[in-house]
Amino acid sequence: MADYKSLYQEVILDHNKKPRNYGTIECPSHHAVGHNPLCGDHITVDVVVDEGRISNIAFQGESCAICKASASMMTTSVKGKTREEAETLIQEFLAMTTGRVPHEACPHIGRLAVFSGVKDLPTRVKCAILPWHTLNGAFNAVGTTSTEADADPMQTPIGDA
Amino acid sequence: MNAIQTALETRSSSLLDVEKIRADFPILGITVNDKPLVYLDNAASSQMPRQVIDRLVHYQTKQHANIHRGVHYLSEVATSEFEVARRKLQHFINAREEREVIFTSGTTEAINLVMHGYGRKYICAGDEIILTTLEHHANIVPWQMLAEEKGARIRVVPVNDAGELLVDEYEKLFNERTKFVGVTHVSNALGSINPVKEMIAFAHARGVPVLVDGAQAAPHTAVDVQDLDCDFYAFSGHKLCGPTGIGILYGRASILEDMQPFKGGGDMILSVTFEKTTYNTIPHKFEAGTPPIAAAIGLGAAVDYLSGIGMDAIAAHEHALLKYATDQVQSMPGVRIIGTAGQKAAVLSFAVNGVHPHDIGTLLNQEGIAVRTGHHCAQPVMQRFKVPATSRASFAFYNTLDEVDALVAGIRNVQKIFT
Numbered sequence: 001m002a003d004y005k006s007l008y009q010e011v012i013l014d015h016n017k018k019p020r021n022y023g024t025i026e027c028p029s030h031h032a033v034g035h036n037p038l039c040g041d042h043i044t045v046d047v048v049v050d051e052g053r054i055s056n057i058a059f060q061g062e063s064c065a066i067c068k069a070s071a072s073m074m075t076t077s078v079k080g081k082t083r084e085e086a087e088t089l090i091q092e093f094l095a096m097t098t099g100r101v102p103h104e105a106c107p108h109i110g111r112l113a114v115f116s117g118v119k120d121l122p123t124r125v126k127c128a129i130l131p132w133h134t135l136n137g138a139f140n141a142v143g144t145t146s147t148e149a150d151a152d153p154m155q156t157p158i159g160d161a
Numbered sequence: 162m163n164a165i166q167t168a169l170e171t172r173s174s175s176l177l178d179v180e181k182i183r184a185d186f187p188i189l190g191i192t193v194n195d196k197p198l199v200y201l202d203n204a205a206s207s208q209m210p211r212q213v214i215d216r217l218v219h220y221q222t223k224q225h226a227n228i229h230r231g232v233h234y235l236s237e238v239a240t241s242e243f244e245v246a247r248r249k250l251q252h253f254i255n256a257r258e259e260r261e262v263i264f265t266s267g268t269t270e271a272i273n274l275v276m277h278g279y280g281r282k283y284i285c286a287g288d289e290i291i292l293t294t295l296e297h298h299a300n301i302v303p304w305q306m307l308a309e310e311k312g313a314r315i316r317v318v319p320v321n322d323a324g325e326l327l328v329d330e331y332e333k334l335f336n337e338r339t340k341f342v343g344v345t346h347v348s349n350a351l352g353s354i355n356p357v358k359e360m361i362a363f364a365h366a367r368g369v370p371v372l373v374d375g376a377q378a379a380p381h382t383a384v385d386v387q388d389l390d391c392d393f394y395a396f397s398g399h400k401l402c403g404p405t406g407i408g409i410l411y412g413r414a415s416i417l418e419d420m421q422p423f424k425g426g427g428d429m430i431l432s433v434t435f436e437k438t439t440y441n442t443i444p445h446k447f448e449a450g451t452p453p454i455a456a457a458i459g460l461g462a463a464v465d466y467l468s469g470i471g472m473d474a475i476a477a478h479e480h481a482l483l484k485y486a487t488d489q490v491q492s493m494p495g496v497r498i499i500g501t502a503g504q505k506a507a508v509l510s511f512a513v514n515g516v517h518p519h520d521i522g523t524l525l526n527q528e529g530i531a532v533r534t535g536h537h538c539a540q541p542v543m544q545r546f547k548v549p550a551t552s553r554a555s556f557a558f559y560n561t562l563d564e565v566d567a568l569v570a571g572i573r574n575v576q577k578i579f580t
Contacts, residue, residue, distance in 0.1 A: 008524065008578060016579075039519060039535060040549040062549065064517030065579070124523060 007066070007117040011073075016065035021058045021075035034061075034134030034145050036126050041067055045134045053082050059134075064127050066118065071131035073112060083139060090132050097128045176474040182559050185210040185466075189559060196529030199564045204349055204377060204508055204555030205533050206399045209463070213402060216462035220455050227451055229428055243454050246461030247444070253464040254394060255385040256411050263410040263417075263444040264457050268376040269299040271395035271410035272343070274447060275372055276303040278420035279393075280341065286312035288340040291369075293318040293326055294545055295348040295355065298538040300374045304343060313340075320545060324351040324500040331360060335367055342371040346378035350539040350553070351500025352483075352508030354378070358389050365390065370416065376400060380557070381479055381506045383472040386411050398456060403463035407456035410447070417443045424449040475558040479507035482556040486565045493569070495576060499551050507556035510537075513572065516579050518550045524578065525552075525571045532568070 028046035035042045043061030047054060057079055059071040074093075078086040085108070092109050095101040099119035103109050118128045137145035183189050188208050191198050200208060220242065226235035228243050244259075251259045265271040280303075284290065290304050294317055301315075308315050316339075318331040326344075342364045347354050361371045372393035375384060379396035386394050391411075398407035412420075422429055422440055426449035431439040440446045467475065486509050491498055495514040513521055522534035533553045536543045543549060554568055 008520075013578065040543075041517075064519040066520065066523075121523060124519065127519060 007115075007121070009114060011111065011114050012065065012069040015069035015072040019059075019068055019072040021072065021079070022060060023058045024060055025056055025058045028056075028058075028138075030138040030141070032134050032137035032142060032145055034130050034137065036063075036067075036130050038126065039064070041127070041130065043067065043071055043131055043134055045071075045131065045138050047135070047138050049083055052084075054078050054080065054086060057135075059131060063130070066115075066124055066127040067130050070115060070128045073114075074131045074135060077110070077112060078135070086135070087139065090136050093132050094129055097125055177470065177478045177558060179478070179559065179561055182470065183561075185212065186559055187211060187214070193529040193531070194527055199528075199530040199567045201554040201556060201560065201564065201568060202531045202533050203380070203557040203560075204400070204537075204553065206405070207380060207402050207557050208559070209402055209404070209459075210466050212466050213404070213459050213462045217404065217455055217459045220458050224458075225455070228454055229445070239454055242458050242461075243452070246457045249461040249464050250409055253384070253468065254379070254409075254411055255387050257387060258414055260443050261411055261414050261417065263412065263447045264452050265395075265408045265410050265447075266406055266453070267397040267399070267408035268297075268374060268395045269408075271393075271408055272300055272372065272374065273303050274410055274423040275393050275395075275412070276307050277423045278447065279370070279416065280304070280307045281310070282419075282421050284311055284313050284340050287338055288313045289316050289334075289336070289338045290314070291316045291318065291331070291334050291339060291342045291344075291364075293331075293344050293355070294320045294541050295324070295326065295351065295353060295539070296343065296345050296541070297349050297374060297376065298540070299376075300343050300345060300372075301541070304341075314338075317541075318344075320353075323502050324348065324353045324542075324546075325502045325504075326353070326355050326360075328356060328359065332363055335364075335369070339364075339367065339369050342369055343374065344371065345374040345376075346384075347375075347381070347506045347508075348500070348502075348539070348542065349377045349508070350537040350542040350551070351502065351510055352377075352505040352555075353500060353502035354382075354504040354506055357391070361390050377506060377508070380467075382476050392416055398460040398463065401460065401463050402466060403460035404453070404456040406453045407460050409460075412443075414443065417447070420447075422446050422449070426450045428452075470558065478558050479556050479560075482560055482562065482565060483507040483509065485562055486554065486556070486568065489565065489569045490572070493572065493576075496572060499546050499548060509554045509556075510551040511554075511572075512548055512551055513575060513579075516575055518552045520579070521552045521572070521575050524575045525568070528567065528571045528574065530568055530571050 025046035029049045030047040033044050041063040046058045048056040057075045092106040096103045096106050097118050103113040103116040115128050133145050186208050224238045226239045228240040247262050248259050251262045316334045319327050364371045370392040373391045375394050375396040380400045392413050394411040399405040429441050429446050429449040497512045499510040518534035535550050
């Protein structure tokens with residue numbers, strides 16, 4: 001059973017309220033827009049990769065608290081890291097939030113483990129992974145990415161009526 | 162008047178023995194996250210009473226075979242029960258004849274049937290179809306597909322800030338090219354009850370047929386298709402305490418007879434040779450293939466159940482719930498109700514300042530409260546009210562004032578977490 005209280009814990013609420021690295025970068029080396037068409041959320045991610053290392057990163061957009069906190073913590077986690085290190089972290093984050101790998105088995109996940117509870121909320125997984133999808137899209141020069149893309153590990157639609 | 166006085170008045174004015182009714186619904190007794198379930202997502206799908214569940218079990222254990230086919234005992238029983246269900250639905254909406262009642266998979270298929278059977282035959286290049294801002298995507302997209310195919314044009318009736326259709330604007334949209342009107346009886350996103358009877362009379366005076374999307378109206382109010390004088394009326398079983406996979410299209414017999422079939426297959430033919438197929442009479446012409454027999458019979462049991470309680474009593478109880486909820490929620494700082502039409506069904510769409518609807522939905526779920534969050538398949542409504550999504554509590558006759566209190570406490574808790 002999901003421990004929701006651990007999902008909406010202080011660190012996530014804090015990053016939602018005071019997102020770090022929020023905004024845009026004038027001349028990014030990498031840029032992408034991410035959409036979650038099911039809820040209308042969208043974010044942009046700007047990155048400056050300098051000699052293989054992420055020297056600056058920023059995000060901006062309209063989203064729920066889970067998405068915004070995930071984006072904020074993503075930026076603080078990957079800033080200063082090499083692109084390869086960031087890509088490893090993207091894979092670990094996706095594996096953890098989709099429930100494929102427990103957070104204990106993700107050596108680089110660190111405090112991002114606060115998002116591990118989202119794996120029990122299938123309709124919210126996409127909120128947490130949208131920023132990471134978008135960063136991945138930026139690295140691979142995919143201008144626009146979507147949580148509904150083929151590569152998306154979670155294809156759970158959000159129903160309607 | 163304070164909330165307690167309102168509650169007392171509401172409690173005493175309710176015509177329903179809600180506790181007795183709730184005992185009919187096994188699912189209402191479950192817990193979610195260790196809290197009693199508070200099910201406020203009835204506009205998406207309602208729950209099923211034991212009477213309907215038992216009817217399904219009885220059918221599957223004693224009566225099942227394919228219909229309109231064999232001469233054996235079970236086929237005759239199944240056919241008879243299926244047609245009995247059709248008559249129950251006929252009476253439920255006061256249709257003149259049972260052949261005007263077509264079983265479909267739901268409202269969406271019913272509307273698509275009209276688009277294919279009527280629209281593709283009669284709507285031509287340059288013709289205009291009038292829809293409204295309040296339509297569910299199910300009553301927008303099929304018509305867009307038709308308009309694209311035929312070179313026809315969609316015209317849209319606007320709404321005011323309360324979420325009420327602007328009837329003057331509707332009337333101004335008519336011209337000699339107007340060939341069809343599609344309008345929802347009740348908005349699924351806002352709850353607005355539209356003046357469909359007047360709109361139909363206006364269209365008919367200009368020779369234009371009208372389809373009413375009744376998906377949100379049929380569960381909450383007595384529907385009389387003869388009084389409305391609509392040409393088509395579509396609704397779903399699963400919002401009416403019935404099973405999923407079954408719905409109804411009412412169509413005026415004279416129009417249905419002239420329409421082309423929607424799907425081809427068994428049951429919808431009188432004779433087939435490779436040279437020529439002769440179609441069956443209505444309603445069978447529109448019921449190709451083996452229908453969801455159990456679901457249709459279950460829907461018959463569901464309308465029996467609702468009629469037993471009384472649609473007027475149901476409407477009165479739901480109205481009391483809506484009034485109580487509206488009074489409480491609109492007095493909460495930082496909460497905005499989206500949709501404040503004078504005539505509303507029991508739908509409360511709201512936005513909380515600074516909190517995304519999905520966070521509201523997850524946090525209410527933590528308290529065992531089920532609401533719908535999102536665009537409600539009504540993106541034009543969201544665009545009109547400049548919100549990406551809303552949270553929506555939608556009430557049924559089995560909901561209680563205590564459950565409204567739980568919702569209000571849940572919203573307060575959300576605000577507390579996000580301050």
